[in-house]
Amino acid sequence: MISLAELHEVARQRLAPEHYDYFAGGAADEIALEDNEQAFRRLALLPRILPGSARRDVAVNLLGAWASMPVFVSPTAFHRLAHSDGELATARAVAAARTVLIASMAATTTIGDMAAAARAVDPDAALWFQLYLQSDTEVTDLLVRRATDAGCTALVVTVDSPVFGHHERDRRHGFTDLPEGLAAENMRDLPGGPRNIEMSPVLSWDDLERLRASTSLPLVLKGVLHPEDARLAVERGFDGILVSNHGGRQLDAVPASIDALPRIAEVVGGRVPVLLDGGVRRGTDVVIALALGATAVGIGRPVLWGLAADGESGVRQVLELLRGEFDHALALCGGRGLADLTKDLVTVRGPEVGKW
Ligand SMILES: Cc1cc2nc3c(=O)[nH]c(=O)nc-3n(C[C@H](O)[C@H](O)[C@H](O)COP(=O)(O)O)c2cc1C
Numbered sequence: 001m002i003s004l005a006e007l008h009e010v011a012r013q014r015l016a017p018e019h020y021d022y023f024a025g026g027a028a029d030e031i032a033l034e035d036n037e038q039a040f041r042r043l044a045l046l047p048r049i050l051p052g053s054a055r056r057d058v059a060v061n062l063l064g065a066w067a068s069m070p071v072f073v074s075p076t077a078f079h080r081l082a083h084s085d086g087e088l089a090t091a092r093a094v095a096a097a098r099t100v101l102i103a104s105m106a107a108t109t110t111i112g113d114m115a116a117a118a119r120a121v122d123p124d125a126a127l128w129f130q131l132y133l134q135s136d137t138e139v140t141d142l143l144v145r146r147a148t149d150a151g152c153t154a155l156v157v158t159v160d161s162p163v164f165g166h167h168e169r170d171r172r173h174g175f176t177d178l179p180e181g182l183a184a185e186n187m188r189d190l191p192g193g194p195r196n197i198e199m200s201p202v203l204s205w206d207d208l209e210r211l212r213a214s215t216s217l218p219l220v221l222k223g224v225l226h227p228e229d230a231r232l233a234v235e236r237g238f239d240g241i242l243v244s245n246h247g248g249r250q251l252d253a254v255p256a257s258i259d260a261l262p263r264i265a266e267v268v269g270g271r272v273p274v275l276l277d278g279g280v281r282r283g284t285d286v287v288i289a290l291a292l293g294a295t296a297v298g299i300g301r302p303v304l305w306g307l308a309a310d311g312e313s314g315v316r317q318v319l320e321l322l323r324g325e326f327d328h329a330l331a332l333c334g335g336r337g338l339a340d341l342t343k344d345l346v347t348v349r350g351p352e353v354g355k356w
């Protein structure tokens, strides 16, 4: 495989149409979904010349975890729909690539089993846990305890989903339930029996403060697009921001993640890491996002495509392709390290090129 696009094509052929469309789809007219990728194509890089060194250092510290490159894996649900090894394959591949895996609360494998699979590859494997706050605080607390016991070193609270997004592809297929034998394994053995994952508009900053007080793990807020929310998050002592439009699966009228990034990076002003996901498909996308102020970027669907195409090996290919492309793009930009990626390198494509 020579590009992420090729792995996507193989995955499309392998997956049942209803499962492919669950993974690929977005909300409503899929404007945000498409814009996530298109927005990168509207931007251009102005490379610097004569770097004077053949060494390039791309490792980055993410809330105490060393990642070998500024690319991590964003949380996506139901990996066993993509491949029978599911999240175990993903966990092994990400550990082998020495980067951070954000495990989805909606995984089809428990967080404990994912952690064991990752640690068998690398005892220092970095695993974070994504959480939808549940209105029953007992459930949330138990999930946090399980993630902590599994050795997760940060919690990523998804805050862009007060209600479920409307996915018309799923409606067309009538795809509402996981096939027999697959389940959201983290939601078993909870008070009141197995639970469905709840999304709730009742949640407020108070609930986040409550979570803050109940754990010593760093907390990242995922799904921030408004600069004012980023400011509030930093002022209230949260540890990181993940700029994301949920891969275009929630509100369709939102901007592309990369277009929302600069204002948020400005408001945050380096006080906490600013992460980004949505539409990252090439090493040059990683360069652009870092230059515009991201500390690192996440990939969602490409991991699912790698998994569906070739299990653990497919996910490894995705991560190694991006690592290679990123390093190559950094070299072509005359960069020696991540600190060389500054916002003067980015401009818009077309006749406005000098005006940005
Ligand atoms: C099939 C699928 C399932 C997802 N499940 C979750 C999830 O369980 N929790 C969450 O916070 N985000 C979830 N997301 C959003 C991703 O974390 C991420 O924001 C998005 O996929 C990034 O965009 P990309 O797919 O263009 O890389 C999901 C996305 C997809 C495509």
Ligand SMILES: CCCCC(=O)C(=O)O
Pocket (backbone or CB within 6 Å): 077, 106, 197, 246, 249
């Ligand atoms: C309850 C599962 C939610 C998964 C999700 O976030 C998505 O499909 O985008």
